Amino acid sequence: MLTxxxxxxxxxxxxxxxxxxxETAFVSEIALRNNIPKKFLDTIxxxxxxxxxxxxxxxxxxxxxxxxxxxxxxIGHAIRVLDGPLAPIRCASRTAFEACDDCADPQACQVRRAxxxxxxxxxxxxxxxxxxxxxxxxxxxxxxDDEVPEKKVVGRTG
Amino acid sequence: MLTxxxxxxxxxxxxxxxxxxxETAFVSEIALRNNIPKKFLDTIxxxxxxxxxxxxxxxxxxxxxxxxxxxxxxIGHAIRVLDGPLAPIRCASRTAFEACDDCADPQACQVRRAxxxxxxxxxxxxxxxxxxxxxxxxxxxxxxDDEVPEKKVVGRTG
DNA sequence: CAATAGTCCATAGATTTGGTGGGGTACGCC
DNA sequence: GGCGTACCCCACCAAATCTATGGACTATTG
Numbered sequence: 001m002l003t004x005x006x007x008x009x010x011x012x013x014x015x016x017x018x019x020x021x022x023e024t025a026f027v028s029e030i031a032l033r034n035n036i037p038k039k040f041l042d043t044i045x046x047x048x049x050x051x052x053x054x055x056x057x058x059x060x061x062x063x064x065x066x067x068x069x070x071x072x073x074x075i076g077h078a079i080r081v082l083d084g085p086l087a088p089i090r091c092a093s094r095t096a097f098e099a100c101d102d103c104a105d106p107q108a109c110q111v112r113r114a115x116x117x118x119x120x121x122x123x124x125x126x127x128x129x130x131x132x133x134x135x136x137x138x139x140x141x142x143x144x145d146d147e148v149p150e151k152k153v154v155g156r157t158g
Numbered sequence: 159m160l161t162x163x164x165x166x167x168x169x170x171x172x173x174x175x176x177x178x179x180x181e182t183a184f185v186s187e188i189a190l191r192n193n194i195p196k197k198f199l200d201t202i203x204x205x206x207x208x209x210x211x212x213x214x215x216x217x218x219x220x221x222x223x224x225x226x227x228x229x230x231x232x233i234g235h236a237i238r239v240l241d242g243p244l245a246p247i248r249c250a251s252r253t254a255f256e257a258c259d260d261c262a263d264p265q266a267c268q269v270r271r272a273x274x275x276x277x278x279x280x281x282x283x284x285x286x287x288x289x290x291x292x293x294x295x296x297x298x299x300x301x302x303d304d305e306v307p308e309k310k311v312v313g314r315t316g
Numbered sequence: 317c318a319a320t321a322g323t324c325c326a327t328a329g330a331t332t333t334g335g336t337g338g339g340g341t342a343c344g345c346c
Numbered sequence: 347g348g349c350g351t352a353c354c355c356c357a358c359c360a361a362a363t364c365t366a367t368g369g370a371c372t373a374t375t376g
Contacts (some may be wrong), residue, residue: 197336215342216342
């Protein structure tokens, strides 16, 4: 699951990536532009900064900015910082592995096997995608066959 | 995220798929064999039954069994029944779509775009995989380059 | 030194997850 | 037609996680 924290973080990164080179933005600006609670965004940007993805400057005229060009920032990295491992289940994570208490032998677990396959597919997308690609919006014409349904559907098939 | 509920459910399905044709198993048996709390498994199997994946028989000599051959049961279906939509975020679900309250226009959202791609990758795997394939264990030799690390790693890179 | 804006810590409500308890109900079997 | 088995259903609960909020502190600029 991508939590609100992760989502807010990605939105903030997009916001910052759109800045002119050298420019910085206040937390309050970013929060306002993206409908994010300012205080919550505070902690999110801080984590991204501690992870080396953002840099910050205090005081008047301060603010946040990307620490690297958008083309060098991988979406998967940001998500891991904010939401943890990409794997759907911990025992399927390649580097944040943790054994399930109900599994005698993780190597023999079918669930783990399948979820590892899923993890790899997710990682293949998100560790390849850079912030630069992420920001490059293919306009509203990008997804033509992906209509948004009227209201929430009963069956959970998504 | 695959919750314990989803995981337990999948394990139970594997258990049932290994039964001889026509044979049934008690909830208590399945629970015991897979280290699953009996009562919790009760509710899980019930949901799978209500979804048409399992059939059950009451009374002595009763129990649970697959309602269809394992080759006709799709893993993605079972997971959706137990854990909900496969998409990492609701607004990226194709049929259980729900708009985020912080997004003015879902069509223009970069996060949604990327997560839809992830959703499709997940669905491609899980909606293709049948219980039959899922159960077919390629022994311990199946994944050779997938060593299980000693203990939990600090960095969350999974 | 005063205003600004990031940093840090503590806390708290809401929701989800994971699980328990108890009773009801259909069924097979003496 | 009881009796026990084992599924069915309801309510409830504890713990964890998510989603914030409040307030104090610190560094910087003018």
